Amino acid sequence: MFNNFEDIQKLGKDNMDVMMESFGAMTKGMQAIASEVADFQKKSFEEGSSAMEKLVSAKSLDKAFETHSEYVKTAYEGFVGEVTKLGEMYTEAAKDAYKPYEGVMAKVSK
Template sequence: MDMMNNLDEFQKLGKDNMDLAMQTAGNMSKGFQAIAAEVADYQKKSFEEGTAAIEKIVAAKSLDKAFEAQTEYFKTFYEGMVGEMTKIGEMYTDLAKDVYKPYEGMLGKMAK
């Protein structure tokens, strides 16, 4: 009877580990898809802003206005890039937390 209980526990542990692995894979997949979508959206927005800035610079009636447009674009580009990198960093942090979350319960049980 004791051997049967051990076998049942071993099978349950195997199933639990498989469930955790599947949940982890799902969380990672969703997280990486969200990050990829964010990067693609940022690239599209950045390209559009760059194109608009070039048009504005070319259409400037004076060198001062062209320089002003260029400076404005670089400032906006830099601020946008810093903001985007911060956001993507936070998305990676959230992904790491989501991947770890299913294991918290298992690690808690093992500690007991």
């Protein structure tokens, strides 16, 4: 299997390189997700503040209920869309983190 110490060192280095590449891909994916969550939170806060201003300035109870209903619908749709997007981002990050191991698995299966 291993003819000498140099073969063992090369295998260790190759495995470390693959692991570091995988960690790098996962880190990049997590940074993108964190940025997306921060952007969504900022947008949600701004929309919530705007809705509260409209709600406070409503002249009638009917207008207040209408404003609130519009906000709830928009917030729900935005949340569902964001959760879907984050799910896709997590899936992509996992795929990117696994890619370096595909070559190793191909060598092992031969």
